[in-house]
Amino acid sequence: IELKDETAAVNMLQELYPADIAELFQELDLEEAIYLYMLMDGEKAADVLMELDEEDRRKLLKELPSELIAKRFIDFMETDDAVDLMRELDEDTQEEILSHIEDVEQAGDIVDLLKYDEDTAGGLMGTEMIVVNENWSMPKCLEEMRSQAEEMDEIYYVYVVDDDERLRGVLPLKKMITSPSVSKIKHVMKKDPIAVKDSDSIEEVAQTIEKYDLVALPVIDSIGRLVGRITIDDVMDEVREQHERDYQLASGISQDVETSDNVILQTAARLPWLLIGMIGGLGNSVLLGGFESSFAANPKMALFIPLIGGTGGNVGIQSSAIVVQGLANNSLKQGNVWKQIVKESAVSLINASIISLVVFIYNFFMLNNRAITASVSLSLFAVVMFASIFGTLVPMTLDRFKIDPALATGPFISITNDIIGMMIYMFITAALS
Amino acid sequence: IELKDETAAVNMLQELYPADIAELFQELDLEEAIYLYMLMDGEKAADVLMELDEEDRRKLLKELPSELIAKRFIDFMETDDAVDLMRELDEDTQEEILSHIEDVEQAGDIVDLLKYDEDTAGGLMGTEMIVVNENWSMPKCLEEMRSQAEEMDEIYYVYVVDDDERLRGVLPLKKMITSPSVSKIKHVMKKDPIAVKDSDSIEEVAQTIEKYDLVALPVIDSIGRLVGRITIDDVMDEVREQHERDYQLASGISQDVETSDNVILQTAARLPWLLIGMIGGLGNSVLLGGFESSFAANPKMALFIPLIGGTGGNVGIQSSAIVVQGLANNSLKQGNVWKQIVKESAVSLINASIISLVVFIYNFFMLNNRAITASVSLSLFAVVMFASIFGTLVPMTLDRFKIDPALATGPFISITNDIIGMMIYMFITAALS
Structure with missing residues (x-):
């Protein structure tokens, strides 16, 4: 498309929307992108810049002198976008750019806005109105x-x-x-x-x-x-980011990653929870190791480990997800901890009864081992009750201490419930035999 | 607050915003709410109605004659809200209400809009412009x-x-x-x-x-x-609902539930996945039952069941979440299935190597059982590789067949990986001994 035909390129750029140009730019290399930037008028260039990925924007800005950034971009931006952009730069560059802004009033507004905490209304607002x-x-x-x-x-x-x-x-x-x-x-x-x-x-x-x-x-x-x-539009971006963060925490991904991120970034975001899960699994092997002689005497015990661990994990994830969502959309208030736990217990009582009864009937006819039939069903019942109350209590407690309750979803809950589920299973089995 | 002091109530209602009145109404009983409705002017009454919960709205509308609904609410609504409201009613009531609308043009617009599929732009749009x-x-x-x-x-x-x-x-x-x-x-x-x-x-x-x-x-x-x-604002509501649906599917909740829903509704939304998990767990017990003699001969095998099952589940959930999110925000295209699988394999190769190596070193010094040390690490490696590719492939396949890829997240992935993880573990252990 780009045979240095300048007027054709200018015309094309003029007709496209900034978001479309930004998409086009992702496919170009840096030099071509800078060349095209210079062809756009100031306002469009500024809009396109804000539509780029954070990473691409950083790369591009590194190549450009501060004076050019001030004159070609900041001058044409609304103050809220300008502040977002400045926050991505280091302090020296910030000062240099500020000194090049011609409109003193705009520079003053930007300095004032930079003082606000990024996570407050002040950090999100602009002054154009x-x-x-x-x-x-x-x-x-x-x-x-x-x-x-x-x-x-x-x-x-x-x-x-x-x-x-x-x-x-x-x-x-x-x-x-x-x-x-x-x-x-x-x-x-x-x-x-x-x-x-x-x-x-x-x-x-x-x-x-x-x-x-x-x-x-x-x-x-x-x-x-x-x-x-x-x-x-700024609020929508924030809401989307919040949702994505919650979803990723629930899925055991510790940083914001995209399918387009490289292998190292993706690994860094995913390995931490896998390692924590691994430590949990090894801890479980130590715990179960204490009952090695029981397994030797009664190998059927081992068959139900996945059932009990998995059910505990599933119940816990459901409970914590309901609480996290309730807190996020404000339908669940901090003061109602006890009410929520009572309700959660009622739901779990039904679920626990149904599941342990079905498993009891199945094992009664299929397993031919009374002791394990009883201990599996009892353990399931206890695990479901525990997992649901624990899954409700932990995110509500985090929220009380102003920690993001979404941290207590996903792998955290399933790993914890896996360990506690095994403890319950082993102790009930030991108690019954 | 409400001692039948009509003028005071009217004044209060006039000063409040519809969303605040709707919140107030949730705390009143039906009769009081209807009484207050009659005090509000048409436009405000219509706005408040649309701010109510779907359930409360249905209860209220049931108590009111169609003519009143048409004259007090629909007449004052924008067409998109009116259509949303009509969709919540049965066909007989719809027709009755339409016959009572005085503005023929508005009634015609509503009839036209009702023809569109609810999930299309036509179903969401209004005609006021x-x-x-x-x-x-x-x-x-x-x-x-x-x-x-x-x-x-x-x-x-x-x-x-x-x-x-x-x-x-x-x-x-x-x-x-x-x-x-x-x-x-x-x-x-x-x-x-x-x-x-x-x-x-x-x-x-x-x-x-x-x-x-x-x-x-x-x-x-x-x-x-x-x-x-x-x-x-209509789009934002839809986006929020979509996010909540994805989040709930990833958490094993099969219907839209709120913390305020009653116990029966919550149980109905949660039991299905727990039962599927239970069937998976019982299936696993049958599978492991085939290796009962191995457990008897070598009870240490049982200790690593939670580690292998849990790791497979965690990896699978991460992979499927990344794909679901990529498809949702359009950063991942259908055509790139193979590219995504190659990348995912590279990430998993690193994660699988690190995890199985750490577990190998731990078991080498702590377990004193060469055969199991080897089979656990090999199995972990295989399970991580399998879970990540499976977790990528399944949502992408669902998406190709126009099924919501979010169905393949959460419990579905962890239950499947639990079973396949056990298979891999048992067969590798059998092969090595």
């Missing part, structure tokens, strides 16, 4: 909007503040069309708008924006002054 | 928008069509403010807008809206005519 005073008339407001709107990609809401910069209301764009000549904005604005504090966590932001079906959310400081806005 | 002709001038356009905007909650984009109703462009609201007097809309609109077909799947819609960072998406039919629009 249309702000009007509650006492202005609609014509004055429209005029002001015209001058502010030039710098912005999209406008969804207009925020209304009082003379002290405190957020008083939101003006849906619809109102500008339906009531074009109102004398004071405050008569048509929506009062008491939904807003988040700059110190609120990203999860709270996501829950708020979803609960009220908004596409953007104003951010206020501790005394109610409007300091920024968060748009839904 | 502002549509203008490409040849209109901006003043004419604004005037038209004023009359159309009355019926709508929010406006994000204005869609531009030609004389044949075909979608030609999108007009960002910003343009209305920055270029108020342009003679033909087509000169300022954004051409070739991103759109989806009405037959596209919801996943495609979600990927499109996320990729291009949009807040609403126009829907076209097979010949390019604009038939509706999808807003990001």
